[in-house]
Amino acid sequence: MAKKKRMTGTHVVGMDLGGTKILAAVVDQDGRIVAEAKVKTRPEKGPDAVIERMAEAAREAVSRLKLSWESIRGVGVGAPGPVDPDAGVVYHTPNLPGWEEVPLTSQLGESLGVPVFLENDVNLGALGEYMLGAGQGTTDMVGIFVGTGIGGGLILDGKLHSGYRHAAAEIGHMILLADGPVCGCGKRGCSEALASRTAIERDIWLGIRAGRKSLIPELTGGDPERLTSGVLAQAMREGDPLVSEVVGRAQWYLGLLTASIINLVDPEMIVFGGGLIEALGDDFLLPIRITACQYFIQQACADKVRIVAAKLGDHAVVLGAAALARQKAK
Amino acid sequence: MAKKKRMTGTHVVGMDLGGTKILAAVVDQDGRIVAEAKVKTRPEKGPDAVIERMAEAAREAVSRLKLSWESIRGVGVGAPGPVDPDAGVVYHTPNLPGWEEVPLTSQLGESLGVPVFLENDVNLGALGEYMLGAGQGTTDMVGIFVGTGIGGGLILDGKLHSGYRHAAAEIGHMILLADGPVCGCGKRGCSEALASRTAIERDIWLGIRAGRKSLIPELTGGDPERLTSGVLAQAMREGDPLVSEVVGRAQWYLGLLTASIINLVDPEMIVFGGGLIEALGDDFLLPIRITACQYFIQQACADKVRIVAAKLGDHAVVLGAAALARQKAK
Numbered sequence: 179m180a181k182k183k184r185m186t187g188t189h190v191v192g193m194d195l196g197g198t199k200i201l202a203a204v205v206d207q208d209g210r211i212v213a214e215a216k217v218k219t220r221p222e223k224g225p226d227a228v229i230e231r232m233a234e235a236a237r238e239a240v241s242r243l244k245l246s247w248e249s250i251r252g253v254g255v256g257a258p259g260p261v262d263p264d265a266g267v268v269y270h271t272p273n274l275p276g277w278e279e280v281p282l283t284s285q286l287g288e289s290l291g292v293p294v295f296l297e298n299d300v301n302l303g304a305l306g307e308y309m310l311g312a313g314q315g316t317t318d319m320v321g322i323f324v325g326t327g328i329g330g331g332l333i334l335d336g337k338l339h340s341g342y343r344h345a346a347a348e349i350g351h352m353i354l355l356a357d358g359p360v361c362g363c364g365k366r367g368c369s370e371a372l373a374s375r376t377a378i379e380r381d382i383w384l385g386i387r388a389g390r391k392s393l394i395p396e397l398t399g400g401d402p403e404r405l406t407s408g409v410l411a412q413a414m415r416e417g418d419p420l421v422s423e424v425v426g427r428a429q430w431y432l433g434l435l436t437a438s439i440i441n442l443v444d445p446e447m448i449v450f451g452g453g454l455i456e457a458l459g460d461d462f463l464l465p466i467r468i469t470a471c472q473y474f475i476q477q478a479c480a481d482k483v484r485i486v487a488a489k490l491g492d493h494a495v496v497l498g499a500a501a502l503a504r505q506k507a508k
Numbered sequence: 509m510a511k512k513k514r515m516t517g518t519h520v521v522g523m524d525l526g527g528t529k530i531l532a533a534v535v536d537q538d539g540r541i542v543a544e545a546k547v548k549t550r551p552e553k554g555p556d557a558v559i560e561r562m563a564e565a566a567r568e569a570v571s572r573l574k575l576s577w578e579s580i581r582g583v584g585v586g587a588p589g590p591v592d593p594d595a596g597v598v599y600h601t602p603n604l605p606g607w608e609e610v611p612l613t614s615q616l617g618e619s620l621g622v623p624v625f626l627e628n629d630v631n632l633g634a635l636g637e638y639m640l641g642a643g644q645g646t647t648d649m650v651g652i653f654v655g656t657g658i659g660g661g662l663i664l665d666g667k668l669h670s671g672y673r674h675a676a677a678e679i680g681h682m683i684l685l686a687d688g689p690v691c692g693c694g695k696r697g698c699s700e701a702l703a704s705r706t707a708i709e710r711d712i713w714l715g716i717r718a719g720r721k722s723l724i725p726e727l728t729g730g731d732p733e734r735l736t737s738g739v740l741a742q743a744m745r746e747g748d749p750l751v752s753e754v755v756g757r758a759q760w761y762l763g764l765l766t767a768s769i770i771n772l773v774d775p776e777m778i779v780f781g782g783g784l785i786e787a788l789g790d791d792f793l794l795p796i797r798i799t800a801c802q803y804f805i806q807q808a809c810a811d812k813v814r815i816v817a818a819k820l821g822d823h824a825v826v827l828g829a830a831a832l833a834r835q836k837a838k
Contacts, residue, residue, distance in 0.1 A: 260806055269808070318672050332773070334664055341774025342648050345806040348771040353764045353803060356685045356702075365803050367764075372686075434683045434697075441678040442772060443662070444671025473683060473695050476590055476675040478599070483673075 187251035187292075189243075190507070191236050192500030194299060195228075195257045197221060197273030202235040203493070204243055204250075205500035209310045211493065215239035221273070225280045233289040250292050252507030254499030255282065256299035262344055266296050295506045297340065299495050301347060303488075304331020305338050306498030307449045311489035318445040321488070322349055324432065324452035327362070328370045332443065338502075350374065354434050373431040375454065379405055381424040392420035407453035414458065425454075426465065433469020440483060441475050451488030463487060517581035517622075519573075520837070521566050522830030524629060525558075525587045527551060527603030532565040533823070534573055534580075535830035539640045541823065545569035551603070555610045563619040580622050582837030584829030585612065586629035592674055596626050625836045627670065629825050631677060633818075634661020635668050636828030637779045641819035648775040651818070652679055654762065654782035657692070658700045662773065668832075680704065684764050703761040705784065709735055711754040722750035737783035744788065755784075756795065763799020770813060771805050781818030793817060 189212070194201040197219060204213040215238035217231050236253060259271025266283025268274070287294040297305075304313075304321030313319040313333065321331040328350030332339040340346050350370030351363055358367030359377070371377055383402065386392055393413050398404040413421040436448055448470075455462050463485060471480040490497055519542070524531040527549060534543040545568035547561050566583060589601025596613025598604070617624040627635075634643075634651030643649040649663040658680030662669040670676050680700035681693055688697030689707070701707055713732065716722055723743050728734040743751040766778055778800075785792050793815060801810040820827055 260808070334669065335667075337665075339664065339773070342776040343774055343806060343809045343812055345770075345804075345809065346772065346774035348774075348805040351771045351803070351805040352682075352768040354683055354686050356688075356761065356764055358686075363805060431686065434686055438682040438768070439772065440675075441681045442676065442769065443669070444673055444676035444678075446672040473681070474675075475678040475681040475693060476673060478590070479673045479675065 187249045189245060189249050190251050190500045190503040191239060191253040192496035192498070192503065193232060193236060193253060193255045194302075194495040194499065195219070195232065195255060195274075196299075197258065200228075200232050200235045201492075201496050202232075202239040203496040203500065204239050204245065205497065205504075209497065209501070211497070213239045213242040213245075215242065219274075221275055224276050225274075226285075228274070229280075229282065229285045230289065232286055236290060247291065252293045252295060252503035253286065253290060254295045254297070254302070254501070254503035254506075255286065256297060256302035256495040256499045257282065258299050260344065261296050261298050263295070263297050263340060266294070268296070293503075293507050295502050297338070297499070297502055298331075298344070300329035301331040301338055301340055302498030302502060303329075303451065303490075303494040304333060304347070304449070304498065305501055306490050306494040306496070307451065307488050308333045309501040310497050311494060312449045312486050313447055316446040318443070319447045319449060320347075320349075320439055320443065320445045321449045321451060322432075322436070322439075323488075324374060324450065324454055326374060326376050328374050328435075332445075334443070334445075349435065349439065352435060352438060354431055354438070369431060369435045373428040373435065375407070375452075378410070378424055378428050378454075381427070382420060385420045385424065390420045393418045394421065407457040410454065411457035414461075429462065429465040430469055433466045434473060436466060436470035436485060437473030440470065441473075447484040447486060449486055449488050451491075451494060455487050456491060460487060517579045519575060519579050520581050520830045520833040521569060521583040522826035522828070522833065523562060523566060523583060523585045524632075524825040524829065525549070525562065525585060525604075526629075527588065530558075530562050530565045531822075531826050532562070532569040533826040533830065534569050534575065535827065535834075539827065539831070541827070543569045543572040543575075545572065549604075551605055554606050555604075556615075558604070559610075559612065559615045560619065562616055566620060577621065582623040582625060582833040583616065583620060584625045584627070584632070584831070584833030584836075585616065586627060586632035586825040586829045587612065588629050590674065591626055591628050593625070593627050593670060596624070598626070623833075623837050625832050627668070627829070627832055628661075628674070630659035631661040631668055631670055632828030632832060633659075633781065633820075633824040634663060634677070634779070634828065635831055636820050636824040636826070637781065637818050638663045639831040640827050641824060642779045642816050643777055646776040648773070649777045649779060650677075650679075650769055650773065650775045651779045651781060652762075652766070652769075653818075654704060654780065654784055656704060656706050658704050658765075662775075664773070664775075679765065679769065682765060682768060684761055684768070699761060699765045703758040703765065705737070705782075708740070708754055708758050708784075711757070712750060715750045715754065720750045723748045724751065737787040740784065741787035744791075759792070759795040760799055763796045764803060766796060766800035766815060767803030770800065771803075777814040777816060779816055779818050781821075781824060785817050786821060790817060
């Protein structure tokens with residue numbers, strides 16, 4: 179068990195545990211990042227080694243501030259895949275091979291001597307945007323993050339809604355096209371199979387292989403690894419017909435996804451994050467907004483639906499993790 | 509303005525304002541209906557006349573108990589279509605022609621001399637099931653009511669979640685088949701256009717007109733008005749191939765709808781209500797459960813998803829309205 183401490187610290191540490199890197203940030207009472215550290219995850223060394231590297235990253239970030247650990251109220255951690263926040267356990271996650279029911283909060287808490295709190299990373303990204311980013315001042319907000327997959331987080335009544343089985347906000351697996359393309363989850367027609375970066379890339383390379391004209395082979399040298407969000411944005415700006423069509427279709431599906439979410443939960447605001455949104459900005463959101471507002475069932479107040487871009491970029495998760503630690507470490 | 513009263517009554521009145529009838533029920537502290545009254549709505553006479561008939565129904569129910577109005581703490585009303593619970597206003601609703609921003613709670617409160625509280629009828633149906641029906645003992649529950657349309661209600665964290673624009677739980681307009689059949693709302697692919705009673709009837713009559721074999725022409729004499737839930741249930745039991753296929757397809761879509769809701773909100777329980785479910789019982793839910801659990805993203809806990817039939821039947825709305833009045837009249 180972690181040593182008991184009086185939780186009187188002024189600062190908190192937010193951590194983002196990813197498959198390739200671990201990010202630690204010391205966050206002050208105003209929600210500002212005052213120190214950061216980054217280390218490689220090296221997941222192949224197993225959970226114990228990764229947790230020790232997490233502790234190192236946290237210590238390094240705190241030491242940069244010349245802050246004593248007495249000032250640290252708690253540590254919040256965002257981890258990929260399904261987690262049990264109450265038990266502090268990370269379940270099996272594809273990004274961290276060998277992790278099966280790892281008691282992360284107790285192990286890391288033991289190592290650091292402060293209370294550690296856990297939540298799913300995408301949930302914390304949404305919490306970060308809600309507390310300190312685009313969602314500030316709202317009470318009900320849904321974050322949608324479009325990357326290789328589509329993830330999300332629900333803030334309802336001012337609180338993160340993680341669900342009865344801690345499985346809420348799996349927005350990428352809402353079904354938009356019954357019997358549509360196969361998803362990574364093995365089912366068909368999920369939003370992730372229609373509108374994620376992976377779906378966009380799939381359709382672009384399929385088009386190119388079938389002989390359609392596009393700037394992408396030239397811009398990437400034919401290397402799928404080089405088809406970044408920046409390259410997609412460049413191709414869009416230069417009027418690439420294939421990329422414009424494929425991205426436009428993804429935007430249409432994201433509009434339907436947004437409408438479905440609004441028709442179910444009716445939040446004040448939808449915040450879109452992820453690489454494509456960062457690369458294309460509001461241009462990416464405009465068609466999504468148009469489709470979503472058309473499919474929103476209460477047309478009388480369709481103009482009150484706010485669909486905006488995320489503000490915190492790569493820092494959303496650590497800031498959300500810090501907010502979690504501040505909420506929980508009382 | 510309604511006369512101010514001390515809200516010390518032991519009983520509440522729950523009311524269900526429908527397009528054809530008005531139901532009023534006196535409900536005691538244990539959530540039991542102890543008296544009821546029913547009157548015709550006669551919506552063609554306009555809002556003022558309808559509200560006076562509502563007052564009559566409430567008075568009649570109370571008088572049957574030989575209870576003084578001093579014992580009535582408040583009145584809850586479930587009304588169709590979009591409402592503003594805070595303002596007590598009913599907006600335009602297709603079932604009540606001529607109703608445009610009607611200040612229902614102030615008018616009815618003035619007439620009855622007790623506080624009146626308003627909510628959407630389907631939301632109150634879900635609240636009723638949560639407080640006194642199938643959802644008792646849960647904290648997060650979603651009600652799905654399959655009728656001529658598909659409606660619903662969300663109970664999150666023990667409270668009715670009506671949304672930022674009072675537009676939540678429009679489950680019938682979550683999109684399941686992008687570019688699918690046209691919905692009554694004018695858009696395409698909504699769950700209501702795929703799995704409501706209206707969608708089922710549409711596909712059955714289309715099949716019959718195209719020459720497909722079915723017991724329905726015999727069972728109904730070819731009269732669409734006679735194609736009730738009971739008749740559909742009978743045709744299913746007798747192995748009608750057309751009805752089995754059409755209802756089976758609707759069940760599949762209801763399974764996908766359920767999965768989408770669970771993947772977004774992750775409630776403890778999904779409660780299905782409406783005529784078809786009442787007529788077919790658990791047989792109707794079995795295929796829905798199978799599809800939903802397959803499409804639920806967290807397979808590790810798929811067995812914990814509870815999908816059950818509603819228990820309160822036609823009394824769900826008045827009981828939910830009574831619960832609302834008890835919560836609000838403090």
